[in-house]
Amino acid sequence: MVKIVNFAQGEFVMIGMYISFFLATRLGIDPLLSLLVSMPVMFLAGVLLQHVLIRRVLGLGDMPQIFLTFALSVLLMNVALLLFTANYRTVQTPYTDASFHIGGVYVSVAKLIAFVLAMALSCALTLLLHRTDIGKAMRAAAQNRDVAMLMGIDTNRVFAVAVGLALALAGAAGSLLMPFYPVYPTVGQVFVLMAFVAVVLGTLGNVTGALVAGLMMGVAESLGIQFIGADSGLIVVFGLLLATLALRPSGLFGGWAR
Numbered sequence: 001m002v003k004i005v006n007f008a009q010g011e012f013v014m015i016g017m018y019i020s021f022f023l024a025t026r027l028g029i030d031p032l033l034s035l036l037v038s039m040p041v042m043f044l045a046g047v048l049l050q051h052v053l054i055r056r057v058l059g060l061g062d063m064p065q066i067f068l069t070f071a072l073s074v075l076l077m078n079v080a081l082l083l084f085t086a087n088y089r090t091v092q093t094p095y096t097d098a099s100f101h102i103g104g105v106y107v108s109v110a111k112l113i114a115f116v117l118a119m120a121l122s123c124a125l126t127l128l129l130h131r132t133d134i135g136k137a138m139r140a141a142a143q144n145r146d147v148a149m150l151m152g153i154d155t156n157r158v159f160a161v162a163v164g165l166a167l168a169l170a171g172a173a174g175s176l177l178m179p180f181y182p183v184y185p186t187v188g189q190v191f192v193l194m195a196f197v198a199v200v201l202g203t204l205g206n207v208t209g210a211l212v213a214g215l216m217m218g219v220a221e222s223l224g225i226q227f228i229g230a231d232s233g234l235i236v237v238f239g240l241l242l243a244t245l246a247l248r249p250s251g252l253f254g255g256w257a258r
Contacts, residue, residue: 003142004054007069009195010188011076012167016042016174017183018084024091031091031178032113042171046164054163055156080185088182096179114176121172122211129207138162197241203251213252216240
């Protein structure tokens with residue numbers, strides 16, 4: 001919504017994972033319950049990031065924004081390496097290894113819970129953007145910042161909320177991943193690449209498009225692993241990306257290229 005490609009988004013997922021890890025190991029809080037901590041903490045971090053850094057590069061073009069977020073990504077990774085070392089850390093919960101059968105298919109309980117909560121958060125975000133005043137203000141400011149200001153919208157406040165929500169969702173992703181995925185300082189690089197693919201496939205700024213694209217990528221990766229080979233999942237996903245860019249350069253939800 002702020003029209004900035006955030007190369008550090010994966011690192012904020014990593015921070016969310018570390019928050020959940022330490023809450024689980026030090027205080028015994030279930031990673032899913034740690035959502036109640038990771039999301040508000042990351043929201044405040046996003047608001048601070050917007051006021052201190054991002055607002056200074058808005059309107060300066062793509063390169064300053066790219067360099068800013070890339071530098072932030074490198075900084076966060078190296079700070080995490082310094083503080084936590086490169087060791088992999090995991091959290092065991094009663095449902096980490098639990099699964100059940102559906103028609104001969106094993107379904108992981110932890111991954112199913114993460115999927116359901118992720119869908120709920122996606123629906124909540126969509127409702128926020130389309131049914132609330134702050135959501136409509138975000139969309140208006142994203143379309144034309146100057147006109148939004150003339151209409152009385154405080155764009156600095158709106159963009160602060162937008163960045164705060166982006167980091168809050170990254171923190172939520174970290175908490176949802178923690179029961180079945182290890183955390184380490186460079187783990188964010190795994191997720192940010194897939195996130196960019198989903199955004200490109202679903203069209204930049206389209207929440208529903210990104211959600212559908214993410215589901216398509218998951219199915220495509222699973223089918224590639226199942227029918228081609230264990231290492232072919234990403235090949236199938238990026239093949240899907242190339243095909244989409246060739247046929248619909250503006251994304252699946254951006255209309256046919258003219």
